[in-house]
Amino acid sequence: MTALPLRAEVRRQLSRRRTLVVFAVLVALPLVLVAAFALGRSDDPTTARGFVDLAQDSGANLVVFALFASTGFLLVVVVALFAGDPVPSEASWSSLRYLLTAPVRRERLLRQKLVAAALFSGAAFVFLPAWTLLVGGLAYGWGPYVGPTGDQLGYPLVLARLGLVVLYLALSLGVVGAFAFFLGTLTDAPLAAVGGAVVLWIVCAILDQITALGGLRQGLPGHFAFAWADALAPTVDYSAMAQGALWSVGYAVVLVAAAVWRFLRKDVTS
């Protein structure tokens, strides 16, 4: 079957305004950060060098700051949007039934939508740090990354580590995408799918604050969200990242399987 080639699906999504808006936000983020730091600099100097001061050390530091600032919410929304929106969007436009009778087999449709969502999310994950590195490099110079402990990562090591960070981000946010995707096969409302996944993330973040849950918290999506910071130490501790990635991949596989199982049996009435 060659129905719904990836090119066709990418074109369907690429021409949409929401895709453009997402990338516009990503383009704006480092510029806004640099502008905000420039404005904030006139304030009285702090006694200790904080995270924000570190962010202005070099382009690489700005990248880490931008990723830190966006891991909690922005990237979650981006992934939820790219993964949760395509299927219910087609349903809400009534174009889903025409795709299915084109014919595109349902599993094929899901696969292509999922691959396209992964491509767009991956593009966002690569674009944000790459663009921020360029902006930060021009604004703050091309010095090495300086960590909170004073450790430095020079080029090209810092690029490899940022690659590891991006890889981990992609894996750890896979659970968000899979959940949004699953919701998307249940509902015809794109907002419900995207919003549902973001709400899940927020609820898990709240539960994660309850230390009484102990070891159970490790299974919460998002518990290891910031484990990528381990990749920026002089020597990498992969433990937290591996756990985060494993949980995420495990959930994602289950959720995607549930989505496929559900969608194959679904009566399409939209």
Add this chain to the structure above:
Amino acid sequence: MPALPALLLGLVPLTLTAVAVPAAAADRVVETVLSVRGTPEPDGAPVTLDATLLTTDPSVPRPAIVLAHGLGGTKADSLPTARTLARDGYAVLVYTARGFGASGGLVHLDDPAYEGRDAVAMVDEAAERPEVEKTGTGVSADPVLGFAGASYGGAVALEVAALDRRVDAVVPAFTWADLTSALVPQSRVAGGPGSLADVTPAGGTGVLKAAWAALLFTGTAAGTGEGPGEQATPSVCGRFAADVCRAYVEAARSGTAGDDLLALARRSSPDLSRVTAPTLMIQGEDDTLFGLDQADRVMRGLPPTTPAATAWVPGGHDASIAVDDQLDRVTAWFDRYLKGDAAAPVQPGLSVTVPQTTLVGTGGGADDSGAAPRVLTADAYPGRGGAAPGLRTVALDGGVQTVVNPAGARPGALTNLPGSGAAGAAAAVAGYPLAVLPGQAATFTSAPVGRPFDLVGSGRVRVDVTSSGTEAVLFAGVWDLGPDDPQTHRPTSTVLPGRAVAPVRLTGLTPGRSTTVEVALPAVSHQVPVGHRLRLVLATTDSAYAGPLAPAIYRVALAEPSLTLPALGALTASGGSRLDVPLPLVVGVALVVLAALVGLVLLRRARRSFGAAPERADLADVPLVVEGLEKTYADGLKAVDGVTFTAERGQVVGLLGPNGAGKTTTLRMVVGLMRPDAGAVWVEGRGVHGGADVLASVGALIEGPGFLPHLSGRANLEAYWQATGRPLEEAHLEEVLAIADLGTSVERRVRGYSQGMRQRLGIAQAMLGLPSLLLLDEPTNGLDPPQITAMRRVLADYAAAGRTVLVSSHLLAEVEQSCDHVVVMARGRVLLSEATSTLTGDGRRRLEEAFLDLVGTGPAGGGT
């Protein structure tokens, strides 16, 4: 995706933390209280030592470990560790040293003749116990035995290893190798460092560590009372032996170490050259009593053939002495050398934990995983048995400075509060103004470091000192200064690593004449962050030491403008790259992924069985056969109930029925959007299911068109056609667009289309590729009369070319005028299926009546 974890696992050494096995913890430890005959006091008074033997199974001989406690403690201190070791399969002997607790005798401060002989008595005791494993039999029976202890007990461990060859392994911790240099340190050295923390004094007695000595002696004396088991009453000597007491009191009174004290300290230092047992020396980095240089002395003092390793770890007399934190090391050492377990983790010759200082806290790592501390290791201890380590230098800046030793040595610089633990640490944080007093300290500062800088081991500096007298005492320390605050121009942070200073006593000076002296700086383990500076401070006073009370003026300058440090090239940073994942998680995710893969294979196999060949060869020539379709909705409505009809080639078939008759539901099942509860649909003899290949020859408009609103009409048709995956030439795009008759609007976005335009575009989309079966659900919705007329013609022409059109409608006239065949539905059932041409006269009336009747009574509701 599933390949990725496997890839990660392959990259770094993997340790899997299995769920803790509680089996060992369940083992009950049998504790037998023993009374062991110790060495008699000099006056002949017998001494018994209070001891306990711990093992989980007294009937099985096991390797023995003797544990010795710290100054002022008893065997009870060792019991928790002993129980853990007993559960690990050792027979553990703990005892209270003479002069403490329930043991008799007096404290001789680890005199080999007393405390040392007592330790040998413990080895004798172990040799006779059936619980202890032995090599050889009878009189020559040699127990398999290790000895461990911290602080006062650590020195005993080294002593017994020197005294008794039967000891097979020792682990001294937080202790001394040379009591003289611990109590009366002299950091004046000569000839460059021979090892990582070489502080071999050159010339004269050092400076009494008065605060620590007082704390140890007076504190212990007050706590031990005058005899075993007695209520502790304040006394000068407590249970210290008279000679020890006399030597201390004399030194404390005079502020200088007398010959008695020096002799005693010399006697109480183990003869390392006699130690053949493998030795693991654990030393604390927060220890101004027994510094890291003591561990260095052990490593260099042991015979080169003795297996030895040292670990510099957080903790020590200035923080806490927690042997349990080091239990993994200790157990690994004994497992290797007592149990002969070759699989026990190898201890590197040197292992240094470098505390990490952070600028802004953790900054968002995984919260409870905790960052692994940085550990530097070397296979061989730098400077043991081989060449001295290489050197590196840090340039220092600072000219000639004059400093004063005030009369009475007051005020004294406060660098540390010995024995105060955390309180001392708190004092040290705010400490620079208290520790570096104006007029009393010469300072020499480096430039900010450009890379994180490991200050590990003992540095050296050469200074020129001119004294106003014949003697001079200086306290040397190296500070870590943070970047200057732009407002106050003071460093944002000041840290004296290890809170340690190195005292230097110079004697025999000629007043007014400069003498060059080499100073060994305190051995520390510290990381200097980027942007921080190192500052050498040479102070005239330190309140922890008994410096000279006579006033003096010194002129101090650097002989060489640099700080010399041991090169760390041989040390590799380890303990960082780590992958520790709970095994159940790995297994669980692997199972999930495996199950998903199996599901995928099953799905593929199921899909492959739908062949391209007709499943009903007899129907291969019939464009559409609908057989007994049934569909009941979740709410219980039976929308379609046994619908059967056939559409022949070249026909326009009308599916006529009022709203709610089940027409649309039927069409949805025809194209596989819904699964029928019963019945089947055959297109050219091939069964229809969701996404069946045969649907490629079916074009459909069902319940209104559906388009991507942000694309133009043309782009929508192109996007739709692209989705079919078929070549563009087969689409007949221009022909179909001509039928839609949208004019230039075809290039506008669909969002702005009228309902009629959408409807025409929807019909056009259904016709793309000129499918042999065209399904149109209420195609005339939203069309004006001329367009309806045109549409009729188009459909008639389409069918005339040998294709088939199925049109659903709720308008009789519509069907009558455009269809060759009519199927009348109501309430989910087919009432009539007949050619319109035969519907004349009676039949025509029948249809009309039936339909009007139906329209009048049909259920209200949407067109499902």
